[in-house]
Amino acid sequence: MAGLKDGDDFKDGESFKNPLILKGVFGLVGFGGLALFVALNFLLPEKRGEMSYSWLFALVFFLSLGVGGVFWTLLHHATNSGWGTVIRRLMENLGSVIPFMLLLAVPFLIPNGYQDDLWEWFPKREAALEKAEVAAEKGVSQYVTEKQAEIAGAEAAVASAEAELAAIESPSAGHRAHFDRKIESLKTKLAKLQEQDLSEAAVHETLVDKNFKKEEALLHVKKGYLNEGFWYVRFFFYLIVLSGIALALRHWSIKLDKSGDPGLFLWMRRASCGFLPFFATAWTFLVFDWLMALDYTWFSTMWGVYLFAGAALNSMGLLVIIVTLLRHFGYLKNIVTLEHYHLMGKLMLAFVIFWAYIAFSQFFLIWYANITEETKFYLTRNTEFWNLYTITLLVVGHFFVPFAILLLQKVKKLPLVLSGVAVWNLVMHVFDIYWIIIPERGPSLTAAGPAKDMLMVMPGAWLFDVLAFVSVAGIFGFCLLWRLGSASLFPCRDPRLDESLNVVN
């Protein structure tokens, strides 16, 4: 067959010379924007709430691209794939941006700052607990007196039953048995009452719990999950798991470039299978905590997979764009072929469909069942401005347009057209993440005031969204370029390189 390639010809890899100007522009825009954003937070403290949503939006968007990169790397190893070895390093580089993105999430850790603006359950829980504390403080002595009276009453009941039995001169066997049973049950009741810990600390705890339930029943039900301590534990779990997996896979892969030891290749496959459940758990719960909890009363079991679908689709799109740009500047010329484009295009099509399938399933079940606590999410997003937004951008733009284009086989073998579709998809992904986060902003920040003043859209706040997006984009681009330049552009001594170079589909 024409164009047979031998992996040995590529064993030295290909290094990427960083375009310093581009990297500088990214760095300047990114860190400059970041500085401006931080400054604005201090200059306009009354706008801090609006800015917190902007920051979350920008951060989740770029984090999802990195998470998608890790997902494709893991999948590639776990399924022992051969087709994508030539682009696996790019996936790994995409994933290695995750730690930097998660570092940008540090503001979420500061209590009474972004945390309270974004996740209402933090301040609500705090307020409810405070109220419960005060009420408990007052109620302790009364509660103890009540309980002691109950015990005295129970003791009297036992005594009177015993006296009644003693008063009967010669009770029949049946009579005696009846009284025995009665006394037995009264004694059990008394023992139970006496067992209660009536020390002040114990009573206090019981009363706080009771009053908390009265104040915020929903938060009381979810207290095992939605509490500050566990939230911080989870935050560090996400940080460690997502960053750790991304960095470990990249580290081993680069080590394989140098040593060519096939044992490492086998090890990466085994490790990936072990990593997958942790990776899936971390991302699923991260989006529960950061996005679903924007409204703590709402829940959806499709949430994790919905955000995963968007992440996988768009990181594949970004890979197509990166490969096209690299090829344009003369890299990976004989390495990535139209066959690889075809395969990536097919995966994009699959995930366009998968995203739509998940998004529609989530909407459909909630819309059809019409249960109050579930419909809130879509009611918010079908009000005013957001209604047209949802239908045109998400239904038509995110699904029908790329679906119709990607169905054509030819398109998947035309790098420029495929990159165009990928850019389109990325823009739609921006709108998707925006649609998830931003509609919560108006109602959340204005709900405290009178109902007539509640806003669905905060006027002028989009400026912060743009600024946050541009800053995080700059930092993302800067980190990605830096990672691209620090190792060969493809895993040059991978045992499956030969297979990948000559892939036909």
Next chain:
Amino acid sequence: MSDSSVSSKNLFGYVAEFANATDLYHAAEKMRDGGFRRWDVHTPYPVHGMDHAMGLGKSWLSAIVLGGGVTGFSIALFMQFFTQVALYPTIVQDKPTNLFTVPAFFPVTFELTILLSGFATVFGLLGIMMLPRWNHPLFNSKLFSKFSDDGFIMVIEARDPKFKRERTREFLEEIGAEKIEEVAY
């Protein structure tokens, strides 16, 4: 079936055996460049790139499948919308009966699109391959049956416009055929 017993009128075509996949591959390229239309190769295993060597274009099965899918989509949407919204508006749980009822029809629409696409794929493929059929002239050839064992076989039909009984045989020998057999209807 000896060669001499086949009359020109009765001739289905030639079956030629090649030594290995490489020979067959290059022979296919020459057949393609020679402008033959009604010919095919049969190998014990798939040979990568053979479609390029044979000059096969893109299959138009996808057009049939698209037709099936669009038909299923339209029928399902029309039947549901017409009966549930236009003809007899059915109000369920106070849901609207207008354009915004459409989400309720998606599951059926989706299923019917898939079903008719699937049918179109299976029956379209059978139609293109003209299957099922009782018999095929190639089954008359002993040589042909080797393709499912260790033979790399090329078949050229007599109804190819470029087919000339003597010249084509010489051409096959020229491009490396080791054994050539005439097949009758």
